[in-house]
Amino acid sequence: MKTYKVAFVGKRGHLGYAMRGMKLLKDSAVAVGVTADGGDDPKQVQTIVEGNTGYPVPVFADYVSMLDATTPDVLVVNGAFETHAAISIEALKRNIHVFCEKPIALNLEDLAAVEEAYAAARPGTSIISMVGLRSEAPMRTAFEAVRAGVAGKVKMVSARKSYKLGERPDFYKKRESYGGTIPWVGSHALDLMLYFGGATDFEHIYAFHNREDNHDNGELEMCAVCCGRLNNGVITSCTIDYLRPQAAATHGDDRVRVAGTDGVIEVAEGEVVLLNKDGRKVLPLLPARELFCDFMRHISCEEEPPVTAEETFALTRACLMARDFADTL
């Protein structure tokens, strides 16, 4: 792999994915600049990036001046959620690859603008969002088993995302800066639907959410449910919540169940269980992958992308449509 220059905006969300990836990629990925927005301190981003990559990294006042000065190959976007779209567009206009926290936009208009910028960018320019759940060992194990046909033709995918609420920064308390629980937490569940369902988009999606009993977290929704159908006929459902008790062993309870014509495969509590004509079997776990490394190998033309730009757009659109629908109820 040639050497790529990587710049960073912000530290909200899953900057850790890029940090772990940068360490593994070593000299193939060089950190060239950091900035922040939304009132966050760019020096904190600098500390994290320098600590993880070992490179001294200059701080910039804003992302435009950083892009101008550093001309990176890749931009990692973890700034304020409401600026994901504008920052991604600015990068795509310069044919810079984008590794962006999900959701990449907080409304359908912003999403359309990102799609336009992507269409106008030099062919080969990539944008994906940080759907890291795909890369975790249990999900990967289940996915490879499904792809190998152990469950037959997939008919139904259902997922669970349950998080501890804990203490949330203020930006979670406003829809305009948070985007909503379906896009933020639920995007993982909807991504699992597309991923395991083997579809390129949703055909229909319905959803409900509820922001009562949210411990003074303003507009944050405590729970949500969705059901829908993918464009290949697979039907889907999920639950999404911040109701996981503080005393639980792990922060998240991430589950998926894939029911097919020849079997059912289920990921729960880190275990993958297959039930088919041969009975019940716990599958040995494949190693986890690193989403950022897979993304970098893709842009260097070594591998298929871990998730495509088109899937990223479809996922974002489904999340926003589900949230907007739930708002009407």
Add this chain to the structure above:
Amino acid sequence: MKTYKVAFVGKRGHLGYAMRGMKLLKDSAVAVGVTADGGDDPKQVQTIVEGNTGYPVPVFADYVSMLDATTPDVLVVNGAFETHAAISIEALKRNIHVFCEKPIALNLEDLAAVEEAYAAARPGTSIISMVGLRSEAPMRTAFEAVRAGVAGKVKMVSARKSYKLGERPDFYKKRESYGGTIPWVGSHALDLMLYFGGATDFEHIYAFHNREDNHDNGELEMCAVCCGRLNNGVITSCTIDYLRPQAAATHGDDRVRVAGTDGVIEVAEGEVVLLNKDGRKVLPLLPARELFCDFMRHISCEEEPPVTAEETFALTRACLMARDFADTL
């Protein structure tokens, strides 16, 4: 309890609930007549009822002549699914209590007619459908724990019903005689939503179903998903399918997860797990109840009903509305 005369139509579905109950009730419930419809042989019903109750039971050519001749206090309805409504109405007109297989009607018009007959019947006349899942030990244990407040205020209920397909009689293959997988299998899941959600009705429900890959079972849907909101704000979702592999240890995989402000309680594989501020705990199982006995104790004014007529109507309506909505997609 005084002695009640009980008559029987048919043996489709859960006649076993009434048989187990009759044995336990002994002399308080006397079998007085059997018949069948939909082309089923009434002699088979006679064999089952006589075998379980020990009473010699006359066979009647049809339910009207049986009701005329035996004037029962209670009618157990397990005939053809499409005649549940008409038979129940005939009984209610005579102020006979009805213990009917679910769903009590296969379309909204028939349901409205049953509701009308119920409203016109002598006060105290009961009709309930066979939502026996409520009475099973794990569900009852979870319900009593939820009612005791261990999960706080209930916010979300999600359920799973997964069955082995096996060999199905021909009446399953036609919508007009089967009613659909959401009303037949899904009624249990929707009932758990009402039961654990502590609501009297659904406010909204959306659903998808799919009848492809159904192994030559005609119009039978192989799987379905629903999501909705109850009239107290609790949000709900479920999956429903016939995709459980033949090699699975049990016929059904019945699950429910109740997430509240103070904890999450989950029934899966016969176990009840509570997660709250005190950590994770497997709850000791309460004994199962018998739905038919509880129903009989209710009509003899000894107890609250195990499920009310109003809940029965709300459940049936929600199932039919979900199915009809799914048909439009």
